[in-house]
Amino acid sequence: xxxxxxxxxxxxxxxxxxxxxxxxxxxxxxxxxxxxxxxxxxxxxxxxxxxxxxxxxxxxxxxxxxxxxxxxxxxxxxxxxxxxxxxxxxxxxxxxxxxxxxxxxxxxxxxxxxxxxxxxxxxxxxxxxxxxxxxxxxxxxxxxxxxxxxxxxxxxxxxxxxxxxxxxxxxxxxxxxxxxxxxxxxxxxxxxxxxxxxxxxxxxxxxxxxxxxxxxxxxxxxxxxxxxxxxxxxxxxxxxxxxxxxxxxxxxxxxx
Ligand SMILES: Nc1ncnc2c1ncn2[C@@H]1O[C@H](COP(=O)(O)OP(=O)(O)OP(=O)(O)O)[C@@H](O)[C@H]1O
Numbered sequence: 362x363x364x365x366x367x368x369x370x371x372x373x374x375x376x377x378x379x380x381x382x383x384x385x386x387x388x389x390x391x392x393x394x395x396x397x398x399x400x401x402x403x404x405x406x407x408x409x410x411x412x413x414x415x416x417x418x419x420x421x422x423x424x425x426x427x428x429x430x431x432x433x434x435x436x437x438x439x440x441x442x443x444x445x446x447x448x449x450x451x452x453x454x455x456x457x458x459x460x461x462x463x464x465x466x467x468x469x470x471x472x473x474x475x476x477x478x479x480x481x482x483x484x485x486x487x488x489x490x491x492x493x494x495x496x497x498x499x500x501x502x503x504x505x506x507x508x509x510x511x512x513x514x515x516x517x518x519x520x521x522x523x524x525x526x527x528x529x530x531x532x533x534x535x536x537x538x539x540x541x542x543x544x545x546x547x548x549x550x551x552x553x554x555x556x557x558x559x560x561x562x563x564x565x566x567x568x569x570x571x572x573x574x575x576x577x578x579x580x581x582x583x584x585x586x587x588x589x590x591x592x593x594x595x596x597x598x599x600x601x602x603x604x605x606x607x608x609x610x611x612x613x614x615x616x617x
């Protein structure tokens with residue numbers, strides 16, 4: 362088993378691209394009812410970046426995250442993740458890559474109702490196979506630490522049906538971060554949170570970015586998140602067409 366919980370050293374130097382999309386198009390359906398969900402996307406994201414994708418409902422944010430997460434595939438153009446051309450990878454290799462380097466926060470939270478909050482957070486590591494006793498202890502400690510940082514210390518043993526939407530969303534965020542992924546894809550991860558909880562989440566994202574070099578691609582319609590990001594991109598009708606803001610800490614360049 363990968364010692365992903367052990368490598369808490371200094372953040373890797375930001376170099377190379379984690380994500381490179383070139384001329385990407387995505388269509389749903391065909392004929393007169395076809396939807397051109399992504400229309401010629403060019404995007405590069407490097408390690409330790411925090412990129413916000415803003416845009417109105419239906420602009421293509423979820424589709425873009427799903428393509429980067431290899432949950433859907435482009436009709437045209439290339440998607441390169443960690444220097445691997447995704448279209449050429451066998452299914453198992455895609456699944457392994459996804460498992461080993463990515464954390465997801467889905468809009469629907471997707472918590473398992475018969476597992477406690479802590480067990481839900483631990484799930485990504487459990488699915489990787491049998492853990493040694495020491496690894497299991499470290500994973501438990503990290504799960505509890507993440508839950509604590511997100512204001513859920515007293516809910517570790519609570520089952521999802523007894524959690525409200527804000528608490529469920531924070532459990533889903535802790536789950537995405539547990540294995541110290543290289544890249545977190547988060548689809549409107551603070552949509553159910555109040556300002557205080559948004560601050561907790563953004564503090565945690567920033568900490569993970571600095572400690573582990575984690576890159577974040579976050580779709581949002583909430584301006585309150587944007588002060589922490591390294592780049593803000595606007596998606597409109599499937600086109601990435603403007604950089605809205607720059608927090609002044611931008612270590613990478615974007616080519617739209
Ligand atoms: N599975 C699908 N089948 C058909 N059309 C789809 C599918 N998924 C998305 N679309 C369409 O693609 C376009 C982009 O949708 P997408 O969900 O990516 O936008 P979004 O910006 O994430 O919207 P929201 O903020 O409402 O989640 C929309 O017109 C949507 O209706």
